[in-house]
Amino acid sequence: MKLVVIGGDAAGMSAASQARKRLGPDELSIVVFERGHFTSYSACGIPYWIGGAVDDRDKLVARTPEEHRKAGIDVRLGHEVVGIDLDRREVLAHNLDDGGEVRQPFDHLVYAAGATPVMPEWARVRDAGVFGVQTLGDGEAIHAWLDRKPEPRNAVVIGGGYIGVEMAEAMVLRGLKVTLLDKAPQPMGKTVDPDMGALVQKSMRGLGIEVVTDAHVDGLETEGGRVRAVVTPDGTLPADVVVLGLGVRPNTALAKEAGLPVGSTGGIRTDLRMRVEGLEGVWAAGDCVETQHLLTGRPVHVPLGTHANKQGRVAGINIGGGYATFPGVIGTAVTKVCDLEVARTGLTSKEAHAAGYSFVTATVDSTSRAGYYPGAELMTVKLIAERRTGLLLGAQIVGRNEAAKRIDALAVAAWNRMTVEEMTALDLSYAPPFAPVWDPVLIAARKATEAVHASL
Amino acid sequence: MKLVVIGGDAAGMSAASQARKRLGPDELSIVVFERGHFTSYSACGIPYWIGGAVDDRDKLVARTPEEHRKAGIDVRLGHEVVGIDLDRREVLAHNLDDGGEVRQPFDHLVYAAGATPVMPEWARVRDAGVFGVQTLGDGEAIHAWLDRKPEPRNAVVIGGGYIGVEMAEAMVLRGLKVTLLDKAPQPMGKTVDPDMGALVQKSMRGLGIEVVTDAHVDGLETEGGRVRAVVTPDGTLPADVVVLGLGVRPNTALAKEAGLPVGSTGGIRTDLRMRVEGLEGVWAAGDCVETQHLLTGRPVHVPLGTHANKQGRVAGINIGGGYATFPGVIGTAVTKVCDLEVARTGLTSKEAHAAGYSFVTATVDSTSRAGYYPGAELMTVKLIAERRTGLLLGAQIVGRNEAAKRIDALAVAAWNRMTVEEMTALDLSYAPPFAPVWDPVLIAARKATEAVHASL
Numbered sequence: 041m042k043l044v045v046i047g048g049d050a051a052g053m054s055a056a057s058q059a060r061k062r063l064g065p066d067e068l069s070i071v072v073f074e075r076g077h078f079t080s081y082s083a084c085g086i087p088y089w090i091g092g093a094v095d096d097r098d099k100l101v102a103r104t105p106e107e108h109r110k111a112g113i114d115v116r117l118g119h120e121v122v123g124i125d126l127d128r129r130e131v132l133a134h135n136l137d138d139g140g141e142v143r144q145p146f147d148h149l150v151y152a153a154g155a156t157p158v159m160p161e162w163a164r165v166r167d168a169g170v171f172g173v174q175t176l177g178d179g180e181a182i183h184a185w186l187d188r189k190p191e192p193r194n195a196v197v198i199g200g201g202y203i204g205v206e207m208a209e210a211m212v213l214r215g216l217k218v219t220l221l222d223k224a225p226q227p228m229g230k231t232v233d234p235d236m237g238a239l240v241q242k243s244m245r246g247l248g249i250e251v252v253t254d255a256h257v258d259g260l261e262t263e264g265g266r267v268r269a270v271v272t273p274d275g276t277l278p279a280d281v282v283v284l285g286l287g288v289r290p291n292t293a294l295a296k297e298a299g300l301p302v303g304s305t306g307g308i309r310t311d312l313r314m315r316v317e318g319l320e321g322v323w324a325a326g327d328c329v330e331t332q333h334l335l336t337g338r339p340v341h342v343p344l345g346t347h348a349n350k351q352g353r354v355a356g357i358n359i360g361g362g363y364a365t366f367p368g369v370i371g372t373a374v375t376k377v378c379d380l381e382v383a384r385t386g387l388t389s390k391e392a393h394a395a396g397y398s399f400v401t402a403t404v405d406s407t408s409r410a411g412y413y414p415g416a417e418l419m420t421v422k423l424i425a426e427r428r429t430g431l432l433l434g435a436q437i438v439g440r441n442e443a444a445k446r447i448d449a450l451a452v453a454a455w456n457r458m459t460v461e462e463m464t465a466l467d468l469s470y471a472p473p474f475a476p477v478w479d480p481v482l483i484a485a486r487k488a489t490e491a492v493h494a495s496l
Numbered sequence: 497m498k499l500v501v502i503g504g505d506a507a508g509m510s511a512a513s514q515a516r517k518r519l520g521p522d523e524l525s526i527v528v529f530e531r532g533h534f535t536s537y538s539a540c541g542i543p544y545w546i547g548g549a550v551d552d553r554d555k556l557v558a559r560t561p562e563e564h565r566k567a568g569i570d571v572r573l574g575h576e577v578v579g580i581d582l583d584r585r586e587v588l589a590h591n592l593d594d595g596g597e598v599r600q601p602f603d604h605l606v607y608a609a610g611a612t613p614v615m616p617e618w619a620r621v622r623d624a625g626v627f628g629v630q631t632l633g634d635g636e637a638i639h640a641w642l643d644r645k646p647e648p649r650n651a652v653v654i655g656g657g658y659i660g661v662e663m664a665e666a667m668v669l670r671g672l673k674v675t676l677l678d679k680a681p682q683p684m685g686k687t688v689d690p691d692m693g694a695l696v697q698k699s700m701r702g703l704g705i706e707v708v709t710d711a712h713v714d715g716l717e718t719e720g721g722r723v724r725a726v727v728t729p730d731g732t733l734p735a736d737v738v739v740l741g742l743g744v745r746p747n748t749a750l751a752k753e754a755g756l757p758v759g760s761t762g763g764i765r766t767d768l769r770m771r772v773e774g775l776e777g778v779w780a781a782g783d784c785v786e787t788q789h790l791l792t793g794r795p796v797h798v799p800l801g802t803h804a805n806k807q808g809r810v811a812g813i814n815i816g817g818g819y820a821t822f823p824g825v826i827g828t829a830v831t832k833v834c835d836l837e838v839a840r841t842g843l844t845s846k847e848a849h850a851a852g853y854s855f856v857t858a859t860v861d862s863t864s865r866a867g868y869y870p871g872a873e874l875m876t877v878k879l880i881a882e883r884r885t886g887l888l889l890g891a892q893i894v895g896r897n898e899a900a901k902r903i904d905a906l907a908v909a910a911w912n913r914m915t916v917e918e919m920t921a922l923d924l925s926y927a928p929p930f931a932p933v934w935d936p937v938l939i940a941a942r943k944a945t946e947a948v949h950a951s952l
Contacts, residue, residue, distance in 0.1 A: 050933070082866060082868070082928060082933060084866075084926070084927060084928055084933070085866060085868060085869070085928045088869060088928055088929070093869065093870050094868050094869065094870075094928075099867075099868035100868060102933075202927075334923075344926065345926065345933045346923075346924070346926035346933055346934075346935075347923075349933050349934060350920075350921065365921070366921060367921050369923045370923045371923070372923040372924060372925045372926075373925060373926075373927075374925035374926065374927045374930050375927050376927070376929055376930075381930075383925055385923070385925070410538060410540075410541060411555075412538070412541060412550050412555035412556060413541070413544060413549065413550065414549050414550075442898045442901060444925065444930060445898060445901060445902060445925060445930055445931070446901060446904065447925050448902065448904070448905035448924045448925055448935075448937075449904035449905050449907070449908050451905070451922065451923055451924060451925065452905050452908040452909050452912070452914075452922060452924075453908050453912075455922060455923065456908070456909075456912035456914070458908075458912070464806075465806065465821070465822060465823050466907065466908060466911060467790075467802075467803075467825045467826045467827070467828040467841070467907055467911065468802070468828060468904045468907055468908075469828045469829060469830035469839055469841070469900065469901060469903050469904055469907065470540070470800065470801065470802035470829075470830065471540060471658075471829075471830045471831050471832070472538065472540055472541045472544055472550075473544070473832055474830050474832075474837075474900060474901055475901070477506070477538065477540070477558075477801045477802055477805050478802075478805060479802075479904075481904075
């Protein structure tokens with residue numbers, strides 16, 4: 041049996057590895073086509089490599105092509121798949137290095153081509169200091185650019201989502217003067233509610249990042265093949281390097297051409313086993329697929345490494361003759377700006393409204409440890425609960441010092457469709473170095489319960 | 497209407513405060529009898545006050561008697577209740593300061609007399625440097641003893657549970673030479689499985705604590721009214737101060753005398769609303785009650801401040817005319833030894849076995865952050881899952897740097913009766929500063945799932 045995988049990062053290599061774990065080389069041949077020159081790397085780690093917290097690119101690589109090859113996976117780097125023929129069951133790939141062409145037959149195909157950064161027309165300038173942040177190759181290019189002489193001094197980051205915020209911090213750590221442009225009224229507007237986003241904005245400004253909200257970009261000015269400025273209706277911002285954090289889109293051009301079904305989010309549609317809908321032996325996983333949001337029942341596109349790994353694993357187990365499913369997501373995410381941690385799960389107020397929910401919110405300020413214990417830091421917890429039923433719809437945390445990872449308890453509560461009133465009784469861990477005697481999560485659940493009662 | 501509360505710490509004052517919140521002074525009078533001289537303090541914080549992390553006793557007091565009085569709660573310090581007359585509906589209290597006697601009638605009674613440290617016969621020596629650690633008064637006495645001249649140099653801590661381990665650390669931080677005697681083969685034997693306890697023991701020894709396991713104590717040697725040594729079958733250990741961490745028992749002598757029902761654990765039996773079983777208008781909460789373990793259905797006695805607060809709150813809401821329940825516990829707890837964090841939820845292997853479960857275990861070593869991210873530290877996660885069904889029965893975490901609080905996600909999973917296979921799909925937060933792309937909890941769930949499959 042022959043397995044072909046398109047894309048050699050988290051989803052594709054997880055699928056390949058799991059299939060290999062179940063079927064030996066005699067039972068299954070595995071060929072992976074990867075356009076770039078790395079496999080199984082942490083794209084999420086790129087901002088920390090740029091910022092210097094991680095000192096070596098190779099640390100971001102969980103498993104090298106050589107390691108995969110030793111495990112019996114034929115990884116072909118520098119190979120771009122340009123065609124999928126579902127009738128003949130083969131893919132056509134170009135060897136980008138030598139211009140050669142490869143036709144590779146398959147019994148099983150895993151489509152794991154990832155996502156591509158959103159690039160407005162004006163940003164499509166090559167080798168000019170304008171970067172998306174998606175692949176390890178992108179990270180290398182940014183590093184090289186920042187090391188040029190004369191060294192870039194002014195950075196403009198466009199977009200205030202995760203990547204934008206993380207890259208803005210990275211640039212500050214590199215000593216650049218950083219401006220972040222966000223079209224929304226505050227950064228992380230898609231991630232958290234405005235009141236929580238305001239806390240993030242304040243923290244970014246405290247870092248020395250110039251945060252410009254409600255911003256619009258008209259275009260770029262270049263000179264001698266290098267970006268020189270970002271042009272906005274409010275004036276021209278000097279820029280020696282521009283980073284785009286405008287989100288990503290599923291990379292599905294090839295899939296659409298071959299007839300793979302694409303959903304309303306732009307992602308490929310799969311069933312719970314990550315099999316492409318309606319197609320036998322064709323699987324998809326990672327940033328190129330859509331999945332189900334368990335609190336709305338609707339399809340969503342959530343490009344995150346953790347989902348990509350799980351989905352790839354599920355596909356690989358099923359290809360290998362096992363049984364596994366990926367039931368969906370509830371929208372958990374976490375990041376930090378310097379020492380300010382930001383986390384969310386479930387739906388934001390805006391998302392809950394869009395889904396048709398009527399809801400109440402409760403926001404509490406508490407501390408990460410007992411107030412009297414050294415290192416206790418303020419943390420803010422916001423809960424969103426359905427009116428009347430009290431169903432936990434969403435949660436957001438902003439704080440310092442071990443605040444953010446507490447979102448996991450809330451994620452598991454939302455996953456299990458708990459009500460905020462049930463949550464007030466939860467047996468969460470308590471000791472002074474770890475929490476106040478009423479954990480902030482419990483205080484928030486109490487306040488949300490009162491809000492639900494008031495909504496009856 | 498008249499409410500009398502016996503005991504002015506977490507449970508009693510939570511009940512009083514919640515009742516007061518719902519009923520004003522015209523509707524409800526509230527009298528609290530407290531034997532000591534503090535209210536609403538964090539007993540769990542005492543070791544950190546002794547060790548110096550908390551510099552001031554008053555920081556441990558969440559609410560002073562004066563603050564409660566201002567809120568309309570008549571707190572009587574130095575008053576020991578010596579009799580409860582359920583027929584006449586009154587309590588008899590002694591004023592310990594002036595020898596006076598008070599008869600106080602009630603419509604509602606809250607029994608929140610807490611627990612008392614287990615004290616073997618040989619330990620019942622007054623003013624000799626032998627201490628239990630239960631009340632803020634105990635903490636004061638220890639502080640005063642350590643400040644005596646000549647300063648104590650050798651400390652022996654007897655018992656390797658939370659209090660023993662925390663007090664051993666506190667004594668090291670005070671510069672004493674510390675020996676911890678535990679009758680079990682490793683410290684924290686009631687809290688975690690032996691393999692996890694071995695990690696704790698190693699860490700304690702690294703701190704310079706002499707840990708003696710399988711230990712027995714024959715008695716104490718005193719000289720001139722001061723303890724001088726602890727006598728064991730293996731020799732005599734010099735001791736200028738002895739701390740007992742042999743656990744606590746529900747303080748129910750008075751309750752039993754009055755006819756309140758006491759269960760097999762020694763704790764008072766209540767219903768879910770914290771009403772004493774079979775008695776109208778009589779409530780109990782905190783370290784003196786037993787509660788239900790949600791994973792065994794059996795009564796347990798779990799004396800923890802977090803439960804005391806919740807139970808007191810529930811009692812107070814119900815007394816005040818509201819509705820609230822305390823459904824039970826699943827055995828979550830957390831502590832630390834210097835920078836080694838230890839957490840648990842659900843059942844240990846021993847407890848699961850005693851409850852009649854057949855189970856598998858899975859232990860994984862991972863890191864608290866992405867392996868390449870600064871500050872990533874080893875953490876060990878152990879899961880206990882029911883054979884065949886895969887029901888999560890228990891979890892234990894030992895690690896550093898934000899490892900322990902992750903137990904909460906596992907606690908919520910166990911609370912919701914998830915299986916380890918369901919847990920492999922959980923949408924937990926991921927970003928390199930907060931977790932590897934496979935969170936240690938997910939890796940453990942994967943391994944436990946494999947163990948469950950193998951048990952089919």
